[in-house]
Amino acid sequence: MYFVPHRGIFVVAIAASALLVAGCSAAGAERAAVESPASAAPPVAAATTTYPVTIDNCGTEVTFTQAPTRVVTIKSSTTELLVALGLTDRIIGQAFPDGPMPTAVAGHSITPVEIPVISDKVPGQEAVLDLEPDLVFAGWESNFGPEGAGDRDALHSLGVLSYVAPSACKEPGYKPEKLSFDDVFADVSEAGAIFDVPDAATTLVADSRAVLDDIAPLPAPLTALWWSSGVDLPYVGAGTGAPQMIMEAAGLTNVAARVDDTWTQMSMEAIVDANPQVIVLVDSAWSTAAKKKELLAANPATAGLDAVKNERYIVAPFAETEAGVRNADLAAQIAVEAARFTP
Amino acid sequence: MQTTALRPAAAAASAHRPGARIRVPVLGAGLGVVLAVSVLFAVTIGPAQITFGEAWQSVFAHLGFGDPALSPLRDGIIWQLRMPRILTAGAVGAGLALCGAVMQALTRNPLADPYLLGLSSGASLGAVGVILLGVGVLLPVAAFGGAIVALAATLLVASAAGTLTPTRTILAGLAVSSFFGALTSLAIFWSATGDTYREILSWLLGSLSGAQWSSVAIAGAALAVVGVPLLFSGRVLDAFAFGDTAASALGVSVTRTRWIMLTATALLTGALVAVSGAIGFIGLILPHMVRLVVGRGNRRVLPLAALTGAIFLIWVDTAARTVFDPRELPVGILTAAIGAPVFALLLLRSRSSS
The missing domain is CATH 3.40.50.1980 (Nitrogenase molybdenum iron protein domain)
Structure with a gap:
C-alpha cells in the first residue's frame, strides 16, 4: 500500500475563468512565450452538456449524470487541464504533482490558489475516499488499481467515477498510434463536455492552436x-x-x-x-x-x-x-x- | 546419481579427470588468447557504424602506433565508451568468477557466490542512497561503503555466535542480506520519483553502461591487488575441501585463514559491485562450469574460472549493448539468460559421460 507522507498545501493557480466562461477571445490576455495571434474562433453560443453522458474511457464505461463537483486529480496534467478550464473550485484535492503550476496557459494568465495535496505520489484508495470525491481524474491509467487510487470498477461501485485523459490510454484501439496535438485537444474538448464547460474548452483549444500556428519555421533544420x-x-x-x-x-x-x-x-x-x-x-x-x-x-x-x-x-x-x-x-x-x- | 560439481567435497581430491593436469596450461594459454581476441573484436562491435579497420586504427593510435582515422567524436566512441566498458567487463567477469570459486571452496557450499556475505545488498543500499536519496557521495564510493558495512555486520554476527564456521557465516550473511534488502526496498518504495526506479533497477540487476576509464582503474586495481593473490590460494583452498579438522591437521590455521580470505574476497567483490552493480550468475555458476570441465582442484579452477569469467562477461555485455540498439539491457539479465542454458547443457553432458 501507499502511504501519505504528509498533507501539505501546494500553492497553485487558477485560470482567468471568468474570461473563459464569458466566451471572450484571448486577444486581451497576456501570452506566455509568443506574440498574440489573431483572435481565437468564437465559441458556439449557449453550448451546454445534456446529461447523462456516457463515455468509453480506455475501455471502461463511465456515465456522468451531472458535472462532477468534487474531483481528486492525480498528476499535474489533470490538475492543470481543469485549472485551465476554469474549474479550480471543483478540485478538492490533488496528488502526484510534477512541479509548480504554470503562470499562463495559451495566453490565459493564471492566478495562484491553493489546492490541498493529498499525496506526493499516487494516493492510496482510502486517502482518496476519505475526501468523498465524485470523480477521480488520473493522468495515467496505472494510477488506478488496488495498489493505487483503487480499482476503477471498485470505485464506481462506491459511487466514485474514474476518468483517465484519453490520450493516456494504453489498450490497443484506445492508445494513440502516434500522439498528436489533435489527441491532446480532444482531451480538452471531452473534459469540457464532462464538466459542462464546452465554451471554455473550445476557447482553450482555439487559443492553443493559435500558439502552434504562430510558431515560425526554423531558418534551417x-x-x-x-x-x-x-x-x-x-x-x-x-x-x-x-x-x-x-x-x-x-x-x-x-x-x-x-x-x-x-x-x-x-x-x-x-x-x-x-x-x-x-x-x-x-x-x-x-x-x-x-x-x-x-x-x-x-x-x-x-x-x-x-x-x-x-x-x-x-x-x-x-x-x-x-x-x-x-x-x-x-x-x-x-x-x-x-x-x-x-x- | 551425483554430478561432479555437487559431489561432497571430501571426495574432491580423487575427482581429477584423467589428463586434466596436462590440459590445464594449454587450456589457460588458449583462454588467454581468446580473451585478447575477444577484446579486439568486441571493440569493433556497437550501434555506431565503425569498421574493423577504423576501430583498430583508433585503438592502436591511442597505444602510440599511428594516427586515428576517425573524427574525434567517433574516436571517442571507441576509446571513451567501448574500450573502457570492455575492459571493465573483463575485470568484473574475472573477479566475480574468481570470488565465487573462492567462496564456494571456503564455505564448502556449492550455492555460495561472491555476494554471500550480504555484499550486494549492502552495495545496493549505498547506491540507492545516492540515486534516490541524493546522498552527496560518488556512487561507487557509496556502493563500496555499503558493501563493507554489510561485510562487517555479517562477520560480526557470525563470529559473535562462535567460531567462524561455514554454516554460521552463510546464515549471518543471509540475515544481513535480508535486512539490508528490506531497507533498500523501503527506500525505493518510499522515495522513487518519476522514473528513477528505472535507474535503480538497472543498477540492481547489474549494468556496465556507465563504465569509464575510472571504472577500469577501480576494477583493475582491485583485481591486481586482491585478485592476483587469491588466484594463487588454490593449495590452501584444497586443504579446506577435506573439512576444517583435516585442514588444521594439514597445518592450515582454519579460522584465521577463513577470516583473511573472506575479507579479501569481499573487498574485491565490493570494488567490482561498486562499478557494475550486482551482476548475478557469473560468480555462482561459472566456477561450476569450469569444474565440470577440469575437475575440482582449486589450483586449476581459480585461474581458469577468472579467464572464463572475463571472456563470458565481455561477450554478454557486447550483446547487452548492441542487440537492442539504441536500447540496452542491464547485463545481469543476459548473464543468466545466456549462461543458465549453457550450464544446463554442461550438466547434462557431464552426466552422460560419467
Missing part, C-alpha cells in the same frame, strides 16, 4: 535529443509520444524518432553517433537539467558533441513534457530558443 532522465543510459523522447509531438511542432528533428515508442532508453554510443545539434533537457526534481549538463560535459565521449561544446541546451520543465494543456506553449518556447541555435 536542426536535429535534437530529448533527454528526460537517466544517468548512464539516458531515457529519451522516442518516435510516438509527447516529446516527438512537441519537437515536430517546434521544427526539430528527433534523433530517436525511429524508435516506435513514447520514450526509450538510448545508449551513450547511439547518442554520440547521432551527434544532435540541440539537446532538450527535461528539468525535474529527480533529474535536474543542471545535473544532465554536468554529466554531458564530464563524460569525455559526450563532451565532444556539437550541442555540448556550444552549450546548445533548451530546458523544459517536466510538467510541460507530458501530454497536456502546456505542450503548445512549450513547443513555442522551444522553437524560439532553437531559432537562436540555427547555424
Whole structure:
C-alpha cells in the first residue's frame, strides 16, 4: 500500500475563468512565450452538456449524470487541464504533482490558489475516499488499481467515477498510434463536455492552436535529443509520444524518432553517433537539467558533441513534457530558443 | 546419481579427470588468447557504424602506433565508451568468477557466490542512497561503503555466535542480506520519483553502461591487488575441501585463514559491485562450469574460472549493448539468460559421460 507522507498545501493557480466562461477571445490576455495571434474562433453560443453522458474511457464505461463537483486529480496534467478550464473550485484535492503550476496557459494568465495535496505520489484508495470525491481524474491509467487510487470498477461501485485523459490510454484501439496535438485537444474538448464547460474548452483549444500556428519555421533544420532522465543510459523522447509531438511542432528533428515508442532508453554510443545539434533537457526534481549538463560535459565521449561544446541546451520543465494543456506553449518556447541555435 | 560439481567435497581430491593436469596450461594459454581476441573484436562491435579497420586504427593510435582515422567524436566512441566498458567487463567477469570459486571452496557450499556475505545488498543500499536519496557521495564510493558495512555486520554476527564456521557465516550473511534488502526496498518504495526506479533497477540487476576509464582503474586495481593473490590460494583452498579438522591437521590455521580470505574476497567483490552493480550468475555458476570441465582442484579452477569469467562477461555485455540498439539491457539479465542454458547443457553432458 501507499502511504501519505504528509498533507501539505501546494500553492497553485487558477485560470482567468471568468474570461473563459464569458466566451471572450484571448486577444486581451497576456501570452506566455509568443506574440498574440489573431483572435481565437468564437465559441458556439449557449453550448451546454445534456446529461447523462456516457463515455468509453480506455475501455471502461463511465456515465456522468451531472458535472462532477468534487474531483481528486492525480498528476499535474489533470490538475492543470481543469485549472485551465476554469474549474479550480471543483478540485478538492490533488496528488502526484510534477512541479509548480504554470503562470499562463495559451495566453490565459493564471492566478495562484491553493489546492490541498493529498499525496506526493499516487494516493492510496482510502486517502482518496476519505475526501468523498465524485470523480477521480488520473493522468495515467496505472494510477488506478488496488495498489493505487483503487480499482476503477471498485470505485464506481462506491459511487466514485474514474476518468483517465484519453490520450493516456494504453489498450490497443484506445492508445494513440502516434500522439498528436489533435489527441491532446480532444482531451480538452471531452473534459469540457464532462464538466459542462464546452465554451471554455473550445476557447482553450482555439487559443492553443493559435500558439502552434504562430510558431515560425526554423531558418534551417536542426536535429535534437530529448533527454528526460537517466544517468548512464539516458531515457529519451522516442518516435510516438509527447516529446516527438512537441519537437515536430517546434521544427526539430528527433534523433530517436525511429524508435516506435513514447520514450526509450538510448545508449551513450547511439547518442554520440547521432551527434544532435540541440539537446532538450527535461528539468525535474529527480533529474535536474543542471545535473544532465554536468554529466554531458564530464563524460569525455559526450563532451565532444556539437550541442555540448556550444552549450546548445533548451530546458523544459517536466510538467510541460507530458501530454497536456502546456505542450503548445512549450513547443513555442522551444522553437524560439532553437531559432537562436540555427547555424 | 551425483554430478561432479555437487559431489561432497571430501571426495574432491580423487575427482581429477584423467589428463586434466596436462590440459590445464594449454587450456589457460588458449583462454588467454581468446580473451585478447575477444577484446579486439568486441571493440569493433556497437550501434555506431565503425569498421574493423577504423576501430583498430583508433585503438592502436591511442597505444602510440599511428594516427586515428576517425573524427574525434567517433574516436571517442571507441576509446571513451567501448574500450573502457570492455575492459571493465573483463575485470568484473574475472573477479566475480574468481570470488565465487573462492567462496564456494571456503564455505564448502556449492550455492555460495561472491555476494554471500550480504555484499550486494549492502552495495545496493549505498547506491540507492545516492540515486534516490541524493546522498552527496560518488556512487561507487557509496556502493563500496555499503558493501563493507554489510561485510562487517555479517562477520560480526557470525563470529559473535562462535567460531567462524561455514554454516554460521552463510546464515549471518543471509540475515544481513535480508535486512539490508528490506531497507533498500523501503527506500525505493518510499522515495522513487518519476522514473528513477528505472535507474535503480538497472543498477540492481547489474549494468556496465556507465563504465569509464575510472571504472577500469577501480576494477583493475582491485583485481591486481586482491585478485592476483587469491588466484594463487588454490593449495590452501584444497586443504579446506577435506573439512576444517583435516585442514588444521594439514597445518592450515582454519579460522584465521577463513577470516583473511573472506575479507579479501569481499573487498574485491565490493570494488567490482561498486562499478557494475550486482551482476548475478557469473560468480555462482561459472566456477561450476569450469569444474565440470577440469575437475575440482582449486589450483586449476581459480585461474581458469577468472579467464572464463572475463571472456563470458565481455561477450554478454557486447550483446547487452548492441542487440537492442539504441536500447540496452542491464547485463545481469543476459548473464543468466545466456549462461543458465549453457550450464544446463554442461550438466547434462557431464552426466552422460560419467
